[in-house]
Amino acid sequence: xxxxxxxxxxxxxxxxxxxxxxxxxxxxxxxxxxxxxxxxxxxxxxxxxxxxxxxxxxxxxxxxxxxxxxxxxxxxxxxxxxxxxxxxxxxxxxxxxxxxxxxxxxxxxxxxxxxxxxxxxxxxxxxxxxxxxxxxxxxxxxxxxxxxxxxxxxxxxxxxxxxxxxxxxxxxxxxxxxxxxxxxxxxxxxxxxxxxxxxxxxxxxxxxxxxxxxxxxxxxxxxxxxxxxxxxxxxxxxxxxxxxxxxxxxxxxxxxxxxxxxxxxxxxxxxxxxxxxxxxxxxxxxxxxxxxxxxxxxxxxxxxxx
Amino acid sequence: xxxxxxxxxxxxxxxxxxxxxxxxxxxxxxxxxxxxxxxxxxxxxxxxxxxxxxxxxxxxxxxxxxxxxxxxxxxxxxxxxxxxxxxxxxxxxxxxxxxxxxxxxxxxxxxxxxxxxxxxxxxxxxxxxxxxxxxxxxxxxxxxxxxxxxxxxxxxxxxxxxxxxxxxxxxxxxxxxxxxxxxxxxxxxxxxxxxxxxxxxxxxxxxxxxxxxxxxxxxxxxxxxxxxxxxxxxxxxxxxxxxxxxxxxxxxxxxxxxxxxxxxxxxxxxxxxxxxxxxxxxxxxxxxxxxxxxxxxxxxxxxxxxxxxxxxxxxxxxxxxxxxxxxxxxxxxxxxxx
Numbered sequence: 001x002x003x004x005x006x007x008x009x010x011x012x013x014x015x016x017x018x019x020x021x022x023x024x025x026x027x028x029x030x031x032x033x034x035x036x037x038x039x040x041x042x043x044x045x046x047x048x049x050x051x052x053x054x055x056x057x058x059x060x061x062x063x064x065x066x067x068x069x070x071x072x073x074x075x076x077x078x079x080x081x082x083x084x085x086x087x088x089x090x091x092x093x094x095x096x097x098x099x100x101x102x103x104x105x106x107x108x109x110x111x112x113x114x115x116x117x118x119x120x121x122x123x124x125x126x127x128x129x130x131x132x133x134x135x136x137x138x139x140x141x142x143x144x145x146x147x148x149x150x151x152x153x154x155x156x157x158x159x160x161x162x163x164x165x166x167x168x169x170x171x172x173x174x175x176x177x178x179x180x181x182x183x184x185x186x187x188x189x190x191x192x193x194x195x196x197x198x199x200x201x202x203x204x205x206x207x208x209x210x211x212x213x214x215x216x217x218x219x220x221x222x223x224x225x226x227x228x229x230x231x232x233x234x235x236x237x238x239x240x241x242x243x244x245x246x247x248x249x250x251x252x253x254x255x256x257x258x259x260x261x262x263x264x265x266x267x268x269x270x271x272x273x274x275x276x277x278x279x280x281x282x283x284x285x286x287x288x289x290x291x292x293x294x295x296x297x298x299x300x301x302x303x304x305x306x
Numbered sequence: 307x308x309x310x311x312x313x314x315x316x317x318x319x320x321x322x323x324x325x326x327x328x329x330x331x332x333x334x335x336x337x338x339x340x341x342x343x344x345x346x347x348x349x350x351x352x353x354x355x356x357x358x359x360x361x362x363x364x365x366x367x368x369x370x371x372x373x374x375x376x377x378x379x380x381x382x383x384x385x386x387x388x389x390x391x392x393x394x395x396x397x398x399x400x401x402x403x404x405x406x407x408x409x410x411x412x413x414x415x416x417x418x419x420x421x422x423x424x425x426x427x428x429x430x431x432x433x434x435x436x437x438x439x440x441x442x443x444x445x446x447x448x449x450x451x452x453x454x455x456x457x458x459x460x461x462x463x464x465x466x467x468x469x470x471x472x473x474x475x476x477x478x479x480x481x482x483x484x485x486x487x488x489x490x491x492x493x494x495x496x497x498x499x500x501x502x503x504x505x506x507x508x509x510x511x512x513x514x515x516x517x518x519x520x521x522x523x524x525x526x527x528x529x530x531x532x533x534x535x536x537x538x539x540x541x542x543x544x545x546x547x548x549x550x551x552x553x554x555x556x557x558x559x560x561x562x563x564x565x566x567x568x569x570x571x572x573x574x575x576x577x578x579x580x581x582x583x584x585x586x587x588x589x590x591x592x593x594x595x596x597x598x599x600x601x602x603x604x605x606x607x608x609x610x611x612x613x614x615x616x617x618x619x620x621x622x623x624x625x626x627x628x629x630x631x632x633x634x635x636x637x638x639x640x641x642x643x644x
Contacts, residue, residue, distance in 0.1 A: 003525075032524055032525060032580055033400070033403075033524070033580035033581040034524075034580055034581070035580065035581055035582060035583035037583075058581060059442075059581075095523070095524060095525055096524065096580070097523055097524070098583050101468065101469075101583045103469050103470075104393040104394075104467050104469055104476075105393055105467075105469065207470045207471070256521070256523075262521075264521065
């Protein structure tokens with residue numbers, strides 16, 4: 001939707017056997033500033049785009065950094081960024097947007113990261129250190145696989161870092177915390193669900209629980225698409241998201257997260273069976289709307305009010 | 307534009323404020339129809355119509371030095387027109403950066419910004435300011451960053467913190483408000499500070515506007531016009547000084563309407579501040595007397611119909627009930643169907 005930025009890969013590093021860190025510098029002009037928790041969409045071959053958190057210090061106006069976990073069962077975006085992109089290559093990215101901002105008046109920030117879900121917290125930590133804010137990081141990872149930033153964080157955070165190689169007792173982390181505490185979690189969906197459930201069970205107000213899922217479009221079956229207003233007919237491939245198919249046909253659909261969370265791309269569906277995969281719409285809203293960034297048809301054809 | 311040579315006019319006492327023919331021509335007349343009702347009339351704030359108030363992100367015009375002198379006067383008397391809560395420091399620097407970058411790019415003859423890393427050099431030729439400072443270090447400026455820059459830019463500025471799915475008025479420089487107070491609204495949420503507005507809440511206007519602003523993206527600012535009426539070209543029509551101007555509304559006669567009643571239009575620009583994720587809400591006020599306004603054909607006629615048919619609660623809220631009849635009567639001469 002908004003104008004893309006052209007960046008050059010100025011450094012690349014394997015942090016673990018499955019996590020590759022890319023440092024990006026602008027091809028022309030300065031990079032837009034960003035706030036901690038922001039992500040960018042990286043444009044990939046075949047009109048696909050994946051969202052990655054910026055891990056760099058928001059005060060660094062010269063570089064962006066992202067860390068990409070190789071996803072074996074994915075549509076190839078991470079594979080491309082791991083195996084095909086080299087230092088010196090250029091990439092198109094969308095400008096940063098933030099759906100996982102720090103709360104400005106929290107008295108304590110409790111960060112809970114699972115695996116590659118550490119990425120937004122790398123920028124958060126830089127910002128929290130600058131603010132001299134009260135925070136702690138709980139970092140759950142598989143040693144030797146998804147422990148991308150453990151070593152530097154150990155030196156940097158000391159006793160504020162708590163590491164786990166299996167699911168910690170969340171009730172211990174969330175019980176009896178001071179008034180004004182906020183908890184943030186990012187990682188696999190089961191971890192996010194568990195944090196939300198535990199926080200709710202312990203009486204945390206909903207607005208003090210922040211989460212960002214790391215999920216994008218996943219493949220499904222191919223289906224036909226009918227656009228009722230324009231009369232267009234399209235085919236959505238098995239590896240393609242509905243949103244990508246619409247973009248390939250030249251439609252401009254507002255979107256930010258491409259993960260079924262932000263609600264920007266909401267579209268009215270009229271006919272056809274839908275497999276809803278979003279975390280934004282209520283079941284009653286899903287009867288009328290879908291989120292084309294993740295959801296798709298599960299029958300032969302879907303009709304949209306576009 | 308004739309900014310450097312224009313004399314400093316006053317928005318108080320003798321009210322020497324006047325619009326040149328150019329300023330009258332570029333005045334943002336807000337009515338696109340013969341009637342008015344609330345709408346979230348928001349559009350992308352992209353540059354258009356060279357010479358118009360829409361050409362640049364922040365419009366600098368012939369009243370620049372007058373308005374900056376007025377701001378200094380207001381702040382001398384009442385420093386509480388400026389506010390930055392402790393958690394808004396990053397947003398304040400964000401605002402300084404956005405304003406300096408825009409002014410230097412749009413008006414290079416008046417504003418110059420040179421940067422070497424965090425070492426910045428700012429020159430404002432209109433106000434003879436030459437300041438070197440370290441970006442992010444408030445001690446390197448003569449005053450706080452938001453105060454420093456907003457003493458040099460026309461218009462009021464509110465910085466809104468985004469949290470809990472809402473926006474909070476947690477910082478700003480507001481010396482020319484249309485009857486609202488930053489000190490009173492400080493810390494309020496979006497709907498709290500809009501609560502005095504009649505009718506619009508029930509229409510869902512603020513639900514839609516808030517949702518829209520929460521999703522505002524950096525680099526994609528939006529704008530809208532808002533309007534009211536003011537007696538005399540008084541920029542500072544704030545609740546704090548109501549005792550100085552409130553009674554003016556009862557002194558409008560058929561003889562002084564044209565000179566004293568002013569249409570007051572706000573160009574509101576909303577922009578995401580990239581580093582802080584706060585929203586900058588800028589309110590650039592344009593004043594024009596009825597005598598000046600009707601020199602442009604069609605405007606007197608349209609304003610007549612709008613004010614004649616305006617719903618009573620909106621007229622009340624805009625503070626015109628005491629003189630509305632006199633004004634509508636005066637304007638009717640410009641309406642061939644009246």
